[in-house]
Amino acid sequence: MTGRRGVSLRVALKRARVAGFEITRRGSEYVLSHPLAPHPRYTINHRSKDVAPWLISGIVSVEAQQKEAA
Structure with a gap:
């Protein structure tokens, strides 16, 4: 999910929704x-082309915590 080009808003929202x-x-x-x-x-503004790294790190952090708990 992290990379040089960033992540689209649609992909980030989908990952966030799956993470709960x-x-x-x-x-x-979007809040x-x-x-x-x-x-x-x-x-994050819905017109953003790339999602900010702080949002990506928040989603990844929650995913990691959920994997540890499982």
Whole structure:
């Protein structure tokens, strides 16, 4: 999921949804939240072409915690 070119918003939202993030739409922004995430809430504009690295690291962190718990 990490790489030089970044990740599209669609791919990031799909990974977040699978990881159990609560995703809500507020105007032109998506708000993602998860109790296991390093930050309580992530906000990203729906017009973004690439997703910020801090959001990617949050999703990966939750996925890693879920794998450890399983």
